[in-house]
Amino acid sequence: MKKETLEESLKEKEFFDDVNRDYYAEFQQEEGIPVYTGYHFNDIKAVRVKPWARMGGLGAYINLYGEELSGDNYVCEIPPGQILKPQRHMFEELVYVVSGRGATNFWTRQGGPKGIFEWQEQSLFAIPANIGYQHFNGDDTRPARLFSKTTLPALFQYFKNKEFIFDNDYVFEDLERDSYSGDAKIYKADAAHDHKISWVANFIPDVKAFDQMTSYVWRGGGGRSVDFYQPGLVRIHSHMSEFPVGRYKKGHAHPPGRSIILITGKGYSLLWQPGHEKEKKKVDWVPGSLFGVGLTNLQGECWYHQHFNTGAEPARYLVLHVNAITLRDKHVQVEYVDEEPEIRELFESELAKSGVKSNMPSECYTDPNFKWKK
Numbered sequence: 001m002k003k004e005t006l007e008e009s010l011k012e013k014e015f016f017d018d019v020n021r022d023y024y025a026e027f028q029q030e031e032g033i034p035v036y037t038g039y040h041f042n043d044i045k046a047v048r049v050k051p052w053a054r055m056g057g058l059g060a061y062i063n064l065y066g067e068e069l070s071g072d073n074y075v076c077e078i079p080p081g082q083i084l085k086p087q088r089h090m091f092e093e094l095v096y097v098v099s100g101r102g103a104t105n106f107w108t109r110q111g112g113p114k115g116i117f118e119w120q121e122q123s124l125f126a127i128p129a130n131i132g133y134q135h136f137n138g139d140d141t142r143p144a145r146l147f148s149k150t151t152l153p154a155l156f157q158y159f160k161n162k163e164f165i166f167d168n169d170y171v172f173e174d175l176e177r178d179s180y181s182g183d184a185k186i187y188k189a190d191a192a193h194d195h196k197i198s199w200v201a202n203f204i205p206d207v208k209a210f211d212q213m214t215s216y217v218w219r220g221g222g223g224r225s226v227d228f229y230q231p232g233l234v235r236i237h238s239h240m241s242e243f244p245v246g247r248y249k250k251g252h253a254h255p256p257g258r259s260i261i262l263i264t265g266k267g268y269s270l271l272w273q274p275g276h277e278k279e280k281k282k283v284d285w286v287p288g289s290l291f292g293v294g295l296t297n298l299q300g301e302c303w304y305h306q307h308f309n310t311g312a313e314p315a316r317y318l319v320l321h322v323n324a325i326t327l328r329d330k331h332v333q334v335e336y337v338d339e340e341p342e343i344r345e346l347f348e349s350e351l352a353k354s355g356v357k358s359n360m361p362s363e364c365y366t367d368p369n370f371k372w373k374k
């Protein structure tokens with residue numbers, strides 16, 4: 001076999017360097033704003049942001065462990081009374097309004113008619129793929145802060161091309177029918193679906209004030225839940241859950257790509273890798289906390305997680321999902337009768353610190369057929 005010259009060897013290195021490039025990570029660096037990576041952030045209201053030339057306001061990226069190939073998150077702040085630059089891109093977004101109030105213009109084709117909708121703190125709205133839009137801060141005295149989940153990393157993995165993503169004329173005709181009125185279609189509020197409804201709308205005015213959640217018995221703890229679907233989005237959707245004072249939900253695992261944001265309450269969650277039950281990570285949360293559910297490897301070692309309410313009011317959280325393409329959205333869970341006793345012990349000791357009594361029925365630990373009230 002011919003001996004490789006130095007020049008040939010360098011070309012080969014260049015080739016494989018190129019094959020292995022992480023175009024999305026390079027793009028994040030080019031954006032010139034902070035890039036934070038982790039599985040837990042205490043308060044998205046306090047995440048430090050810096051001027052963001054592409055958007056026109058200030059921003060920071062938040063990468064949650066385990067979702068690097070599918071979705072990402074960013075925080076964007078609009079200074080008081082300011083307008084951000086118009087945007088159009090092939091990835092889709094789901095936006096949660098952390099603070100402030102404002103409005104967004106949108107259009108499906110350049111030069112075509114524009115729509116507008118107004119948002120406020122706790123609104124949730126969709127930005128469909130390749131729709132044009134422009135955000136305004138409607139308050140001259142306070143900044144507005146948006147938290148957004150996107151499918152941008154997946155697009156970089158597939159196309160590796162910024163022009164395709166940010167300068168693409170393709171119009172998704174079916175999006176022209178979508179609106180931001182706040183009207184919703186409601187599905188599946190029945191026993192066959194565990195009473196959990198699906199609320200289908202591109203715009204939800206206030207998730208904190210949303211009062212249409214229904215029983216979700218399967219996950220335990222006497223909780224209520226709702227699935228939010230946005231007709232303008234393909235890969236992203238969301239859900240919201242609330243569970244009562246003195247209660248906790250069942251431990252479970254499913255694919256990552258979820259950003260869990262606390263809306264009300266005080267408590268903690270435990271996160272652990274399968275096979276590492278003795279090395280649980282404890283994540284304390286209050287309104288504004290963010291955390292993800294990780295993935296140990298691409299063979300599907302999804303982290304378990306379990307949520308505990310130790311505060312004096314119901315705990316409510318919103319979860320923004322990018323649905324995994326390569327992993328089925330399969331859930332496994334640990335029933336109360338099977339869980340390690342230390343989980344209950346920790347909960348009771350944490351409750352004692354808050355001066356709140358456990359409201360977990362003792363039968364749920366002994367009766368595998370225990371029925372939570374609806």
Ligand SMILES: [Fe+2]
Pocket residue numbers: 252254293305
């Ligand atoms: Fe979960």
